[in-house]
Amino acid sequence: MNIVLLSGGSGQRLWPLSNDIRSKQFIKIFHTADGELESMVQRVYRQIRTIDKDATVTIATSKSQVSAIHNQLGEDVGISVEPCRRDTFPAIALAAAYLKDVKGISEDEPVVVCPVDPYVEIDYFDALKDLGALAASSNANLVLMGIEPTYPSEKYGYIIPDTPAPVSTVSMFKEKPTKEIAEQYISQGALWNGGVFAFRLGYVLDRAHALIDFENYEDLFSKYETLDKISFDYAVVEHEDRIEVMRFSGMWKDLGTWNTLTEAMDSHNVGEALFNETCRNVHVVNELNLPVLCMGLKDIVVSASPDGILVSDKEQSSYIKPFVNTLDHRVMFAEKSWGSFRILDIEKESLTIKVTLNPGHQMNYHSHDFRNEVWNVISGTGRAVIDGVVYNVHAGDTLQMNAGSKHTIFADTELQIIEVQFGKDINVHDKHKYDLPSLF
Structure with missing residues (x-):
């Protein structure tokens, strides 16, 4: 099975x-069979591999999400990187060119x-295999998955089929309706449009070449901006x-709000939380190293x-976006391809960060013009490189890098350091990257 997963969205x-770097699909909130936590993207990727271990999985995403994808899924997953946001048709066209020319x-x-x-559950991915097989054998150029509605939703578009058969030609598409109109659509046999479809690769490449002047993947990538x-709907489907x-009649949920997300949680809390006996239908997701106590809540x-604290009625939580838009606050936590960082303290001329490097990974070899840095190793072992000199490091070691000094650190085991930056102009743009010489 060749499958393209569209990974977009911002964290509001x-x-x-979620934030501008970590979208909802990267939040680790679901328990696995062995008790570990996994994110939505990890769950979907695991389910795909369960159904088809040899599937060609490509994630179409923006540059800002690449590090988190590698961190959570490893280096082997295929990624079609959008240089900038251009909606779903350019993203799918680029992914199609990637599949042909790169894969x-x-x-x-x-x-x-x-x-x-x-x-979703495993039967959804069985249905995706059937959808792909149908696209290969059908006379249709596009085969969509229509999800049988469980209620008259105002959040989804609708597909109205010509017949109630398991596979049908399409009569028409309808945009997101009011609840009353959605009820009318459902009475006509309408299905939710969940943005799931299949095609033969050549079909979309032909459509892409008809609308965009490009030769191959590299050419399209260079012209992407x-x-x-x-959207794919406007460019192709219409x-x-x-x-x-x-038709698909299995479980399918879009966990796009706190209300819907907590419905899917298998426990009332992720992270440290206490509830007294008067709490009803209360969920806590706590990423801080501090307890949360809930009493008398419903x-x-x-x-x-680290980015903030939300306390909300579940129904009202669907309306937080305009309030979040007013916040001007730097991202306090992010996953990178090599691990993660969490900002601990911000002062006028200093910034303190806890950095975690995964075993076998390293930072870029880099320098800064306007700040000095101090690394305090608090756990693990590794090797630091400062201006071409290698230092073995372990818990308790302290390293200092002045402005202009080239430096990196490699984790032999999971390595945690406290990084303190000093300077009058500390910002993310003050960074130069270099090729690392062969030192070890």
Whole structure:
């Protein structure tokens, strides 16, 4: 199976756990069978591998999410990186060119496209395999998955099929309706449009070449910033007559708000939390090293992270976006390809960060013009390189790098350091990257 997972979105609706760097699909909130926590993208990727261990999985995403994807899924997953946001048609066109020119996928092979973060069970991925097989054998150019509605939702578009058969031609598409109109659509046999569809690779490449002047993946990548923003629906679906829809009746949820996310949680808390006996339908997600105590609360979600604290009625939590838009606060936690960092303290001329490097990973070899840095190793072992000199490091060691000094650190085991930056102009843009000489 060739599957493209669309990974977009900004971190507003699940603030404070999500931010401009960490979108909702990277929040580790679900328990695995062995008791560990996994994110939506990890859950979906694991489910795909359970159904098809040889599947070609490509994640279409922005540059800002690449580090988090590598951190959570490893280095082997395919990534089609959008140089900038240009909506779903350019993203899918770029991913299609990536599959052909980088991964060597034949134009006759089917490709399934779906969001990266649905909350589903294994039968959904069985259905995706069926969808791909249908795209390969059908006379239709596009085959969509239509999800049987469980209630008259105002959040989704609707697909109205011509017949109630498991696979049908499509009569029409409807935009997101009011609840009353959604009820009318459902009475006509309408299905939710969950943004899941399949096609033969050559079909989308032909459509892309018809709308964009490019030769191959590298050429399209280089021209990406010049492309118009346009959705796949507007660019392709609305102009295609040969479309079929395949029904899916299994569980499918879009966990886009705190209200829907807490419904899917398998416990009332992630992180340290206490509830007294008067609490009802209260959920806590706590990423801080501090306890949260809840008393006498009902239908409340509490979320605490280095970026802030949310205490909200669950229904009202759907309306946090305009309030989050008013916040001007730097990102306090982020995952990188080599590990993660958490900002501990911000002063006028200093910044203190806890850095965690995964075993076998390292930072870029880099320098700064306007700040000095001190590394205090608090756990693990590794090797630091400062201006070409290698230092073995372990818990208790302290290293100092002055402005202009080239430096990096390599983790032999999980390595945790406290980094203190000193300077009058501390900002993320003060960084020069270099190739690391062969020292070890």
